[in-house]
Amino acid sequence: MEISNTLRKVAVIGGGVSGLSIAQMLKNSFQVIVFEKENKPGGLIRCERINGVLYHQVGGHVFNSKRKDVLDWFWDFFDQQKEFTKTPRNAAISIFDKMIGYPIENHLYELPSEITEKIIVELLQRAKTTASAPENFEEFLQQMFGETLYQLYFKPYNEKIWRRNLKEVPLSWLEGKLPMPTVEEILFNNIHHVKETEMVHSSFYYAKNNGSQFIADRLAEGLTVHYNACISSIVRDKNNWLVNGEPFDIVIFCGNIVSLPQMISGVDFDAFHRPINELQYHGTTSVLCEIQTNPYSWIYMPNDSHLSHRIICTGNFSSTNNVNGKLSGTIEFTDSISQEEILLNLRNIPLSPKYLAHHFTPYTYPIQGKDTREMISSLKNVLEPHNLFLLGRFAEWEYYNMDAAIGAAMSLSQSIKTKQTL
Numbered sequence: 001m002e003i004s005n006t007l008r009k010v011a012v013i014g015g016g017v018s019g020l021s022i023a024q025m026l027k028n029s030f031q032v033i034v035f036e037k038e039n040k041p042g043g044l045i046r047c048e049r050i051n052g053v054l055y056h057q058v059g060g061h062v063f064n065s066k067r068k069d070v071l072d073w074f075w076d077f078f079d080q081q082k083e084f085t086k087t088p089r090n091a092a093i094s095i096f097d098k099m100i101g102y103p104i105e106n107h108l109y110e111l112p113s114e115i116t117e118k119i120i121v122e123l124l125q126r127a128k129t130t131a132s133a134p135e136n137f138e139e140f141l142q143q144m145f146g147e148t149l150y151q152l153y154f155k156p157y158n159e160k161i162w163r164r165n166l167k168e169v170p171l172s173w174l175e176g177k178l179p180m181p182t183v184e185e186i187l188f189n190n191i192h193h194v195k196e197t198e199m200v201h202s203s204f205y206y207a208k209n210n211g212s213q214f215i216a217d218r219l220a221e222g223l224t225v226h227y228n229a230c231i232s233s234i235v236r237d238k239n240n241w242l243v244n245g246e247p248f249d250i251v252i253f254c255g256n257i258v259s260l261p262q263m264i265s266g267v268d269f270d271a272f273h274r275p276i277n278e279l280q281y282h283g284t285t286s287v288l289c290e291i292q293t294n295p296y297s298w299i300y301m302p303n304d305s306h307l308s309h310r311i312i313c314t315g316n317f318s319s320t321n322n323v324n325g326k327l328s329g330t331i332e333f334t335d336s337i338s339q340e341e342i343l344l345n346l347r348n349i350p351l352s353p354k355y356l357a358h359h360f361t362p363y364t365y366p367i368q369g370k371d372t373r374e375m376i377s378s379l380k381n382v383l384e385p386h387n388l389f390l391l392g393r394f395a396e397w398e399y400y401n402m403d404a405a406i407g408a409a410m411s412l413s414q415s416i417k418t419k420q421t422l
């Protein structure tokens with residue numbers, strides 16, 4: 001269906017990065033209203049202050065992008081020099097009771113020599129053989145790094161995150177998320193102590209004040225956003241959508257697709273109930289702690305003496321995140337974990353973390369099955385002719401970082417504007 005010039009009212013459901021970005025991109029061409037169920041913008045990037053200490057309720061969000069169009073758009077909203085810091089990543093892996101540089105394959109020289117020797121033999125073997133294309137994450141890691149490095153680091157670390165056999169983790173989420181070095185590159189990087197610079201967060205921007213909440217607050221400026229506005233019904237009514245009863249010409253859904261079957265009526269949606277119900281995901285418990293002084297941005301922890309996989313040293317990102325000079329950080333656990341279990345686990349985690357607060361977010365990691373992308377694409381084909389669009393990490397079930405969410409908003413806003421002028 002064509003969008004004519006008279007169809008001009010847009011409901012954006014969800015005030016996370018995706019919803020705020022597309023609302024900004026469309027606001028000069030349409031009358032845009034953003035509905036956000038929480039009392040402030042941000043979604044996954046929101047932060048609170050606990051007794052003055054900045055608390056990322058999910059992750060420890062930092063920003064960068066490989067895409068020039070995304071960076072240009074983003075920096076129109078901010079003064080990069082005055083409002084942000086740019087920091088090279090200083091990540092470490094806590095293994096053998098010490099900190100080894102990240103990524104581990106560039107720091108083989110820091111491992112015990114007998115282990116380094118085994119890894120080199122396996123890598124050279126890899127260079128000589130042509131393996132068939134890996135079918136799952138386990139095969140990918142074994143082929144890429146060899147069995148010793150897989151067993152030492154990649155398996156235990158990734159099993160903590162994914163909480164499943166890595167054979168059951170599909171490869172579709174991987175694109176651009178992990179470095180894929182050749183054996184020659186690994187050996188060269190070890191001999192010359194080369195730092196990894198290809199990945200999106202090899203260096204990153206971070207707001208001097210208020211972390212990623214600063215980004216959300218700025219992106220919400222100049223928009224009409226209704227807070228504490230949980231949308232529970234989206235009804236097709238002739239050529240309109242009724243969003244909680246209010247008519248709109250276009251709806252952009254940036255919430256969680258799992259809640260869509262209960263909300264939507266007036267379009268043929270039945271075939272999608274079952275595949276949507278079967279979508280898999282993980283949540284994250286983020287524990288705010290006071291931690292010992294250290295030089296790191298992230299610390300990865302494969303060690304099985306506790307359940308956490310990562311410390312994000314958010315207090316090192318900006319001194320304004322800390323109070324009384326005591327360094328803060330968040331410690332991540334996959335899925336829900338009780339306060340009692342958290343306290344037990346903290347005893348075995350490096351940097352002597354002292355508990356301050358914790359928060360569980362049920363939807364943080366979408367897991368794509370082999371049919372997920374195809375299903376979402378078919379659903380879009382059903383909804384888009386009626387001017388209902390899906391955008392965002394859990395609306396599209398994509399492993400988006402902030403910059404990918406902004407990139408997706410750019411493509412969608414362009415396509416909506418183009419249709420409008422047809």
Ligand SMILES: Cc1cc2nc3c(=O)[nH]c(=O)nc-3n(C[C@H](O)[C@H](O)[C@H](O)COP(=O)(O)OP(=O)(O)OC[C@H]3O[C@@H](n4cnc5c(N)ncnc54)[C@H](O)[C@@H]3O)c2cc1C
Nearest residue numbers: 014016017018037043044059062231255392393400401402
């Ligand atoms: C642990 C972790 C660490 C991460 N670290 C980084 C990082 O360092 N850098 C980076 O770039 N990216 C990072 N990401 C990814 C980043 O969080 C996402 O790309 C981004 O926040 C996705 O934004 P979104 O708007 O698509 O989704 P969300 O942030 O989930 O926004 C959805 C919004 O919709 C609202 N909503 C839902 N349903 C309704 C409803 N019915 N009515 C009204 N409102 C509704 C929600 O309240 C929410 O505000 C990380 C993600 C995780 C899980």
